[in-house]
Amino acid sequence: MIGWSIRQGVVLCRAFRTTALMVASYNGHSDCARELIMQGADINLQRETGSTALFFASQQGHNEVVKLLFEFGASTEFQTKDGGTALSAACQYGHSKVVDTLLKNGANVHDQLHDGATPLFLASQEGHVTVIRQLLSSGAKVNHPREDGTAPLWMAAQMGHSEVVKVLLLRGADRDADRKDGSTALFKAAFKGHNSVIEELLKFSPSMGLLRNGSTVLHAAVMGGNHKSVNLLLGANADPTLPNKNNELPADLTKSDRILSALRPQILNGSS
Template sequence: MFLQKETPLANAAFWAARRGNLTLLKLLLNSGRVDVDCRDSYGTTLLMVAAYAGHIDCVKELVLQGADINLQRESGTTALFFAAQQGHDDVVRFLFRFGASTEFRTKDGGTALLAASQYGHMQVVDTLLKHGANIHDQLYDGATALFLAAQGGYLDVIRLLLSSGAKVNQPRQDGTAPLWIASQMGHSEAVRVMLLRGAERDAARKDGTTALLKAANEGYNDVIEELLKFSPSLGILKNGTSALHAAVLSGNIKTVALLLEAGADPSLRNKANKLPAELTKNERILRLLRSKEGHRKS
């Protein structure tokens, strides 16, 4: 932990950097009584604070007065990370002019590229990639920039990352692929884009669940319609159940109808030996299931 003494003048400088008060910041720095790289108890510097807030004039002043651009906070974050996280592309570009590095990591493995992708800052992602950021960066749990963008449904970022060489099927350590997380979150356009770019429609997490099963469980019919265009598995999955079972359990009538129309078999039993019809008392859903069963028998 950083045990630097926090003086009243240093606290005033942090306030000025946070608020974008360039006049006060310059006055304090020029007094010779505030170190340009002074830190708070967490290792935060004036430059990090100004970069986070997007105050480009304060950032420029601090850098020109000799601030160390690549210092890391206790958590591992740098000024570049904060600027990227908050979407301040002008700050990011300026920091690169003075030697900012994309390689520093936070305690969970985060980088500036991962942060920008997670919050959907397409222009910042583009700038970072053009300055050497590694598109294959991963958090320590295996989440990639594409995974984080897919989680947020940020289409522009997803398209940029895919066109820059991101692996559409790169899973997290628990087996969760970008398509799976986008489906769980209900981002149908993101699902469509990734399917068109080669995402494996039936890729399963370690728990055996697929994108279709998660969408069925949540009742995300727009996602289901996109997935059904690519003929995903409608049978019993490795986890012992089917998307139809999940849809019946969720109680979403339209979801059940979509799956039945696509050919889901209502006579399949799950690992508990239950038919989909045995998982609900909803009469409309039961009528749908019986109707389909009747068509199959005939």
């Protein structure tokens, strides 16, 4: 049974250590939050999951509440059970005003979830360009990968966020950084058929050769089945005569007449 108790003017749900201040912060009720603080609410009390009032306000984008909590001594250092912080939550949801407030009040741009994901990684995954620019201007490491080797650029490419890809590349992202599985950002974009992403990556002359996963980006595009992706790569001089680790040509991986018609003239020209 969920029970409630009142102590020092603070309402506490015993089941999850959820306070009234957390509820007010989550819902953006700044006047209510102020009154609870004046009545003795513990600003930095952590819920069972590790979340604080600041985390909830940041997650929901309530910048006035965030500012209020800082006035009374809120800390940016508390983490949830998965390593999340107020900054990582604000970045994941694209709340740029909150991100600005957090950074001005000492939030660590290098925070990481337990899987290694940084605020920049989370913002890149969700396509929040403004937040990405804020983080990079504050010293975020553009190439810092998650534990599985996934860098922000790779994740943005997979999700089809071409503007994010553009910003990251201009700020020094490694165009050929691969994950532990050997795939690069271009490989993933080609497989997914994210043509606007492919176009941005091609401006930076990424690798067209055999990757560490034993395949090429052209193989990926063919497997993905997007004829425009195939044509973009062929136009950038991808080699259709280059086999993968199984000695298969890109043309061996499709039955699409449209794709085969694009590949075969190239193969004939390459073998003549």
